[in-house]
Amino acid sequence: MNEAVIQAEGRAAGRAEGRAMIEARGLRKSFQTRKRGKTTAVDAVVGIDLRVEAGEIFGFLGPNGAGKTTTLRMFATLLPPDGGEAVIAGADLLRKPAEVRRAIGYIAQGGGTWDDVTARQELVLQARMHGIGKAEAQRRAAQSLEAFELADYGDRNCKTYSGGQRRRVDIALGVVHRPKVVFLDEPTTGLDPQSRAHMWDMVRKLREEGMTVFLTTHYLDEADALCDRIAIIDAGRIVAEGTPAALKREISGDVVTVRVAAADAEQVGAAQSTAAQSTAAQVTTAQKAADLLAAEPYARSAEARDNGELRLAVDVGESAIPRIMRTLESAGIELSTIELHRPTLDDVFFAKTGRSLRES
Amino acid sequence: MKTLRDIWLIFQRHMLLMLRSPLWVFLGVAQPIVYLALFAPLLKPALASLDSGSMATAYRIYVPGMLVAVALGGGLYVGFGLLGEIASGVVERARVTPVSRYALVLGRSLRDVVAVLVQSAIITLLSLPLGLFVRIGDLLLAYALLALISLTSSAISYGIAIRVSNPNVLGQVINNVAQPLMLLSGTLLPIALAPLWLRRVADWNPYSWAVSGMRALFAGHSGDPAVWRSLVIMGGLVVVSLAWSARLFARSVR
Ligand SMILES: Nc1ncnc2c1ncn2[C@@H]1O[C@H](COP(=O)(O)OP(=O)(O)OP(=O)(O)O)[C@@H](O)[C@H]1O
Ligand SMILES: [Mg+2]
Numbered sequence: 001m002n003e004a005v006i007q008a009e010g011r012a013a014g015r016a017e018g019r020a021m022i023e024a025r026g027l028r029k030s031f032q033t034r035k036r037g038k039t040t041a042v043d044a045v046v047g048i049d050l051r052v053e054a055g056e057i058f059g060f061l062g063p064n065g066a067g068k069t070t071t072l073r074m075f076a077t078l079l080p081p082d083g084g085e086a087v088i089a090g091a092d093l094l095r096k097p098a099e100v101r102r103a104i105g106y107i108a109q110g111g112g113t114w115d116d117v118t119a120r121q122e123l124v125l126q127a128r129m130h131g132i133g134k135a136e137a138q139r140r141a142a143q144s145l146e147a148f149e150l151a152d153y154g155d156r157n158c159k160t161y162s163g164g165q166r167r168r169v170d171i172a173l174g175v176v177h178r179p180k181v182v183f184l185d186e187p188t189t190g191l192d193p194q195s196r197a198h199m200w201d202m203v204r205k206l207r208e209e210g211m212t213v214f215l216t217t218h219y220l221d222e223a224d225a226l227c228d229r230i231a232i233i234d235a236g237r238i239v240a241e242g243t244p245a246a247l248k249r250e251i252s253g254d255v256v257t258v259r260v261a262a263a264d265a266e267q268v269g270a271a272q273s274t275a276a277q278s279t280a281a282q283v284t285t286a287q288k289a290a291d292l293l294a295a296e297p298y299a300r301s302a303e304a305r306d307n308g309e310l311r312l313a314v315d316v317g318e319s320a321i322p323r324i325m326r327t328l329e330s331a332g333i334e335l336s337t338i339e340l341h342r343p344t345l346d347d348v349f350f351a352k353t354g355r356s357l358r359e360s
Numbered sequence: 361m362k363t364l365r366d367i368w369l370i371f372q373r374h375m376l377l378m379l380r381s382p383l384w385v386f387l388g389v390a391q392p393i394v395y396l397a398l399f400a401p402l403l404k405p406a407l408a409s410l411d412s413g414s415m416a417t418a419y420r421i422y423v424p425g426m427l428v429a430v431a432l433g434g435g436l437y438v439g440f441g442l443l444g445e446i447a448s449g450v451v452e453r454a455r456v457t458p459v460s461r462y463a464l465v466l467g468r469s470l471r472d473v474v475a476v477l478v479q480s481a482i483i484t485l486l487s488l489p490l491g492l493f494v495r496i497g498d499l500l501l502a503y504a505l506l507a508l509i510s511l512t513s514s515a516i517s518y519g520i521a522i523r524v525s526n527p528n529v530l531g532q533v534i535n536n537v538a539q540p541l542m543l544l545s546g547t548l549l550p551i552a553l554a555p556l557w558l559r560r561v562a563d564w565n566p567y568s569w570a571v572s573g574m575r576a577l578f579a580g581h582s583g584d585p586a587v588w589r590s591l592v593i594m595g596g597l598v599v600v601s602l603a604w605s606a607r608l609f610a611r612s613v614r
Contacts (some may be wrong), residue, residue, distance in 0.1 A: 112449020
């Protein structure tokens, strides 16, 4: 377990005494759509309960159409909820929307800049719309250009920027007034791997500056690497919530896959055995090994498959592997490969919804 | 105080954008000028029945109507620009800030007023050699009235744009609003030439009153009750239309 994970879990464990930055209860929204005179309701968000602590990077992971943007737009005061309530940075979303707006920054999925204006002009106006005076706004704009590595392009019109530069401008605009909470809708969608890693660093920097970050993503690796805690959302509902590590552990521990060598492979081969015979021998050996390992204390379950493979569910893969090898060796079973498979967030998603996030 | 500051902020940004591409302001006067050069002489006999029949009189009646047409007709189409801005996300970004919602409408509308006043000044200047005569005080009051007209038409257009949200439908809706308003205000042909029943209908069109006020000012009758009536009616319409579209702005811009 690496340091970041330990840190993240520490933060999650400290939830009880932490200060909530976002607290939502039963938030929901449905849209009326009209098609050939018939109105149908799309239940975009069916009931969101969540709590995000000050200083967290909280991720909303879900497939297309899960309701991520809709939830974020409700938090950002852009969309009135149909029901439920939320408190953001201490201000009630429904009763004090103006106060919420002062405390938050919102970076939309598609961004939003004027084509014929420079990033610097945009930053100054954005700061001034937040009530900051002219001189201070200019100072902040210069700082932001520096911080988001835009200084070289800051005086060029926004329409000339590359995708990565544009996204950095979007984020700089969202945080120029130093909000307490930042809502980031899919910060890295459409960026190349290098720009994505760069963007992750910038998001971490926002947290270091004391901001609470709420981001949405449909990338498993992003949720895993960047977020302290995530909520998995599907069809407008949160289906799982926790640190990425805890969620994965909850699923099944680790999985170790062992492939046994076909017994007496050399002799059988010499006697013109068929492939079927060889596999049959493997399966028998695998079954024997499975029976043997299932009795071991570290194995939760052991199951032989009909391709000569053996799947073991264990709590911690690294410590189980040497013991598995010892057990098999002393029983005289030779193994050809052994593989450790850690559950991914996709396994978590699959366990909760029956679908894979990669496919949807 | 904060609202005024916010209005100024938004206005500045839109002025900056307009100055970046000033061409359309000038394109906007091309059609009125063609009308001025070709139609006014054609209309002279018709207009003559109303007054002494000189070319100067024809322009005195024709130019103020033309200016209202520019302020009303031009203003009603500004909603298209707003739809583009909404699609680009800049409107949403502004809405998440504490900036005044009135400022988001009024800052834009004031830019439209500036455009209309520039166009009006060009049309007035070009009409002077054709024989138009108007006192400077009356002209300034006329421009104030034009500013009010322009505020109403652009606020209405922004409101409709937000309600309709589909650019194809918006064109239809605006045409259907603009045509009766223009025809029933006597901008190009004085409504006084119309049959009585049509004049009664036109009485319900606030812009018909605005045109009467404008013609009175260009005729040099600044004391004519039509002048203060038109100012009051347009002032009231400004308040109502701005309140309406600012509310829509706050609530329903996607
Ligand atoms: N304005 C709207 N009118 C009608 N339906 C809408 C509207 N906005 C969103 N929806 C519907 O609500 C559901 C949730 O949409 P939402 O944009 O929140 O998804 P998302 O999780 O952000 O997806 P993506 O990853 O594609 O951005 C979708 O089915 C969408 O079609
Ligand atoms: Mg989305």
